[in-house]
Amino acid sequence: MVPAPAGALTMDVVEHENNRMVLSMGPQHPSTHGVLQVITEIEGEVVTRAEPEIGYLHTGIEKSAENLFWTQASTVIERMDYLSPLSNALCYILGVEKLLGVTELIPERAQQVRVLLCELSRIASHCVWLGTGGIDLGAISSFFYAFDMRERILDLNELAGGARMHPNYLRIGGLRDDLPAGFLERLDALIAMYRPRMTELRALLQKNPILQDRMIDIGIISADDAIAWGVTGPSLRAAGVAYDVRRAFPYSGYENYDFNVVTRTEGDAYARFLVRLDEMDESMRIIEQVRKNLVGGPIMADDTKFTPPPKETIAVSMEALIHHFKYVSESFRVPPGDVYTAVEGPRGELGYYIVSNGDNRPWRVRTRPASLYNLQILKKIAVGELIADMVVMIGSLDPVFGEVDR
Amino acid sequence: MPSSQTPPAGSTALDPTAIRPAIDDARIIRTSPAALRDELIALRGAGYAMLSDVGGVDYLAREPRFDVVYHLLKLELNGARAHRVRVLCGVPGVEPVVPTVSDLWPSADWAEREVYDLFGISFSGHPDLRRIQMPAEWEGHPLRKDYPLRGPARERTPRPSFALKSNVAAGTPAAGKTAAALQRQIAAARGQATVGSAAADELAAEPNAARGAQLPKDGSK
Numbered sequence: 076m077v078p079a080p081a082g083a084l085t086m087d088v089v090e091h092e093n094n095r096m097v098l099s100m101g102p103q104h105p106s107t108h109g110v111l112q113v114i115t116e117i118e119g120e121v122v123t124r125a126e127p128e129i130g131y132l133h134t135g136i137e138k139s140a141e142n143l144f145w146t147q148a149s150t151v152i153e154r155m156d157y158l159s160p161l162s163n164a165l166c167y168i169l170g171v172e173k174l175l176g177v178t179e180l181i182p183e184r185a186q187q188v189r190v191l192l193c194e195l196s197r198i199a200s201h202c203v204w205l206g207t208g209g210i211d212l213g214a215i216s217s218f219f220y221a222f223d224m225r226e227r228i229l230d231l232n233e234l235a236g237g238a239r240m241h242p243n244y245l246r247i248g249g250l251r252d253d254l255p256a257g258f259l260e261r262l263d264a265l266i267a268m269y270r271p272r273m274t275e276l277r278a279l280l281q282k283n284p285i286l287q288d289r290m291i292d293i294g295i296i297s298a299d300d301a302i303a304w305g306v307t308g309p310s311l312r313a314a315g316v317a318y319d320v321r322r323a324f325p326y327s328g329y330e331n332y333d334f335n336v337v338t339r340t341e342g343d344a345y346a347r348f349l350v351r352l353d354e355m356d357e358s359m360r361i362i363e364q365v366r367k368n369l370v371g372g373p374i375m376a377d378d379t380k381f382t383p384p385p386k387e388t389i390a391v392s393m394e395a396l397i398h399h400f401k402y403v404s405e406s407f408r409v410p411p412g413d414v415y416t417a418v419e420g421p422r423g424e425l426g427y428y429i430v431s432n433g434d435n436r437p438w439r440v441r442t443r444p445a446s447l448y449n450l451q452i453l454k455k456i457a458v459g460e461l462i463a464d465m466v467v468m469i470g471s472l473d474p475v476f477g478e479v480d481r
Numbered sequence: 482m483p484s485s486q487t488p489p490a491g492s493t494a495l496d497p498t499a500i501r502p503a504i505d506d507a508r509i510i511r512t513s514p515a516a517l518r519d520e521l522i523a524l525r526g527a528g529y530a531m532l533s534d535v536g537g538v539d540y541l542a543r544e545p546r547f548d549v550v551y552h553l554l555k556l557e558l559n560g561a562r563a564h565r566v567r568v569l570c571g572v573p574g575v576e577p578v579v580p581t582v583s584d585l586w587p588s589a590d591w592a593e594r595e596v597y598d599l600f601g602i603s604f605s606g607h608p609d610l611r612r613i614q615m616p617a618e619w620e621g622h623p624l625r626k627d628y629p630l631r632g633p634a635r636e637r638t639p640r641p642s643f644a645l646k647s648n649v650a651a652g653t654p655a656a657g658k659t660a661a662a663l664q665r666q667i668a669a670a671r672g673q674a675t676v677g678s679a680a681a682d683e684l685a686a687e688p689n690a691a692r693g694a695q696l697p698k699d700g701s702k
Contacts, residue, residue: 129591130614137599138623142630173504302531302556305588318556323563415506415552415567417533428536428550441536443552451591480614 084114084126095123098462102131106211106466109476113453113469117462125457125465127450132480140440144406145171146247148437152427153241155442156478158200161192161232162420163478164245167440169326170416170429171247174409180376185249186328188374191262191365192235192244193327193418194358198269199228200421201355208348208470209280212289217279224272227265234258248382249375262366269359277352290345294456294468297342304455305448308423309354310472312338313346320419332361344471351473381407406435415443422446422473442481446474507552507565514579517570521551521582529553529566532582535592537600541626546574547602551582572602581607599624 084097101112110131116124136155140148152167153160172178206221229239234255236242244251280286296306301314311318319336321329337353339346375382383402384395411433417426426443449472457465512520521532533552540546551568572579581604583589593604594613601622604610612619621628 130612130616133614135623138630173506176504303587305531305533305586307533316556318563323557324565412504414504415565424533426534426552428534428552430538439538441534441538441550443534443536447591448588451588455587 084116084124094118100462100465102128106469108207108469108474109479111450111469111474111476111479113457113465115457115462115465120461120463122457122460122462122465125454127453129447129450129476129479132476134481136481137440137442141437144435145409145437146402146406148440149245149247150241150243152440152442153243154477155444155481156200156420156422156425156446156475157240158203158475159193159196159421160241161189161196161245162418162425164243165189165193165327166416166418166420166425167427167429168245168247169418170414170427171409171437173414173416174412174429174431175247175381176410177248177376177378177381180378181249182373182376183328183370184253184372185374185376187365187369188250188254189245189327190329190332191362191369192232194361194365195228195231197358197421198355198362199225201351202228204351204421204470204473205276205280208473209286211466211470212286214280214283214286217276220272220276220279224265224269227261227268231258231261231265234261246375246382248378249373253374259366259369262362266359266363266366273352273355281349281352286348287345289464289467290348290471291341291343293344293460293464294471295341295343296452296456300452300455301342304452306423306452307445308420308449309350310347310449310452311423312336313350314342315340320417320424324417326416326418332364334358334361344467347471347473408433408435409437417443420445422475422478423449425478442478444478444481446476446478450474450479507567510566510568512568512570514570514572517568518580518582518585520568521553521585524553524566524568525585528555529564530556532586532588533565535582535589535596537596537602537624539600539624539626544573545571547572547577547600549579549596549602577602578605579603580605583607598622601625 095116095118098115098117099112100115102110104111112128112131114126114128115122134154136151139151143151149164149167153164155163169178172181202221202225206218206225209215209217209221232242232244233239235258236244236251296304296310296314298314298316300306301311301316306314307318315338317336317338320326321334322336334357335353337350337357339350379398384392384398388395389399409431411431413428413430415426415428417424419425423445424443425445428439428441428443429437430439432438450469453468453472456468460468510520510524531554533554534550535552536550538548538550540548549570549572551570553566553568555564555566557563570579577600579602581589581593583593583604584606590607590609591613593607594610596602597604597607597610598612598614599622611617615623621633623632
C-alpha cells in the first residue's frame with residue numbers, strides 16, 4: 076500500500092488547527108451524480124480544501140477492450156459514458172476507420188444518421204443533467220419534463236438499435252441496419268415537441284430567482300484556469316473559450332451543418348447552465364438540418380475487408396456464409412499504427428488514442444475522458460465556497476462516473 | 482490463461498507507431514524522460530496551452546518498454562487553426578520514472594496518477610502520487626500486458642460461475658453449473674425443502690449443493 080504523502084487530505088486526518096474539520100461527502104450521496112467521494116476540509120461552512128476521490132466505478136473497460144475483437148470492443152466502450160453511449164462508439168469507430176484508412180468510404184447516409192443520433196444523445200444527456208441538476212436545487216418538477224423528453228429519445232435509440240441505452244448501432248464502416256420504418260415519423264414528433272417543451276423548461280428554471288441565487292457567481296472558472304486544467308465542453312465555453320471539436324476538427328460531415336458555438340464569459344455555474352440550454356437548441360438545429368437533407372443509399376461501406384456480408388445473402392451464398400463466419404469468429408485485422416480521434420461529447424472533448432499492432436484486437440485503447448478533466452478542477456473552484464454550494468458545482472460540471480472511472 | 486495479447490516469448494521488439502501510415506491527426510514528437518520537460522515547456526511556449534491527455538502504452542517486448550503519451554492542443558485563438566501534437570516518451574521497463582508536468586499543467590495531476598496506478602510508471606516530483614482508480618492496497622498494475630485479464634488471484638483458480646458467495650468463500654468450484662442446479666443450491670442454502678424426488682436425487686448427487694446447505698448463513702443473501 077502506498078501511503079498518502081504528507082499533507083494530503085485523507086479521511087485519516089481527524090484533527091486540525093484553527094477549528095477546521097474534515098468531512099466526507101459521498102461516495103453514496105444523491106447529489107454526487109454517481110459514486111464520487113469528496114473529502115472536504117471545512118472551517119465553519121466554508122470549504123478550505125477539497126479532494127475528490129474517484130475510482131469507485133472502475134471496471135477496467137480499457138483492459139477489456141484490449142482483449143476483444145475490434146468489432147466487439149465498441150460494445151464495452153459504449154458503456155463508459157452511459158448517458159451518451161453513441162458519442163463514445165462514434166469516436167472509437169472513427170479512430171478505427173482512420174487506422175484502416177477508410178474514412179472516405181463511409182456512405183453519406185451513414186454519416187448523417189451518425190450525426191443525427193449523436194446530437195439526439197447530446198440532448199438526452201443534457202436532459203439528465205437538467206433534470207437531476209434541478210433536483211439538486213429543489214426544482215423537482217423540471218425532472219419530469221426533462222426525463223419525459225429523454226425517454227422519447229431513448230425510444231428512438233431502441234427503435235434504431237434495439238436497446239434504449241446501449242444500442243451498439245454504429246458499426247465500423249457504417250451502421251448496423253438502416254433506420255426502421257416509423258423512425259422518421261417519431262423523430263418528427265420529437266422535433267415538434269422539442270421547442271414547446273424547452274420553452275416550458277426555461278420558464279421553470281431560467282429566470283427562477285431561487286436557482287439564480289444558487290448558481291450565479293458560484294464555482295467561477297476563468298478561461299486561463301479552464302485551459303490549464305484541461306476543462307473542455309460547455310464548462311470551457313462558459314468561460315469564454317470558443318473551442319468545440321465539431322468546429323475545430325470537423326468529423327462525420329459537421330462542416331456541412333450550420334450551428335453556433337455557444338459561449339458565455341461569466342464562467343460561473345449559471346453560465347454553464349445557460350450554455351448547455353443553448354447547446355440543446357443548437358443540437359436540435361443540426362437534427363432538423365439532417366432530417367431535411369437526409370439522403371438515401373447504402374448505410375455500410377462497400378468493402379468486404381471490414382464489413383459483414385448483407386444478412387440476406389448468407390442463406391443463398393456459400394462465400395457469404397464463410398465470410399460471415401470469419402467476420403464473427405476472428406474479426407478483421409487493422410494495419411499497425413496509432414491514432415488519436417476526438418469528438419465533441421456532451422461533456423467536452425472525448426478522445427481515443429488507439430494503437431494497433433496489426434492484430435484482430437486493439438493493442439491499446441486509451442480514453443481521453445472529458446468528465447475526468449472537468450471534475451478535477453473541483454479541487455480549485457470549491458475552495459472558499461460554502462459546503463452547500465458543492466452540490467451546485469458538481470452538478471454544473473456534469474460528470475458521468477462511468478467515464479471518469481472507466 | 483495468459484492475456485490473449487501476451488506475445489510469445491522471444492518475440493521481436495514491437496512498435497506499431499514506428500511503421501504507421503500517414504494519418505493526419507497530430508504532429509508526432511518522440512522524446513526521452515530526460516528531455517521531456519524541456520520539450521513540453523518549448524511546446525507550451527509555442528502556443529500549445531492545453532495538455533489534453535496523458536496516457537500510457539505497454540509494448541512489453543520493446544525496449545524502452547513503455548510509452549507515456551502526451552496530447553497537447555493549440556486552441557483556435559486569434560484566427561489560428563487548432564492543432565494537436567503528440568509527444569511519445571519512451572520509458573524503460575526497469576524502474577520506469579518520468580518527470581512530472583503537473584506543476585506546468587494542473588490537468589496532468591490525475592492523469593499521471595492514473596498512469597502510475599495502471600502501468601506502474603512513477604512521476605518524479607508529483608505532489609500526490611498514489612493510486613487513483615484501483616484500491617490503495619491493490620497489487621500489480623492492471624494495464625500492463627503481463628497482468629492477466631482476470632487478475633493474478635483469479636487466474637490461479639478455476640473460473641466460478643455466478644455462484645453463491647458462501648460457496649466461493651468456501652472454495653467450492655461451481656463451474657459448469659446449470660441454472661436449475663444453481664436454483665436448487667440456492668434453495669438448499671436457504672434451508673428450504675426441495676420438491677420432487679428427482680430433484681432430491683440430483684441434489685444428493687451434487688456435493689456442492691449439499692455443502693451449500695451446511696454452510697453457515699453469513700449474511701450474503
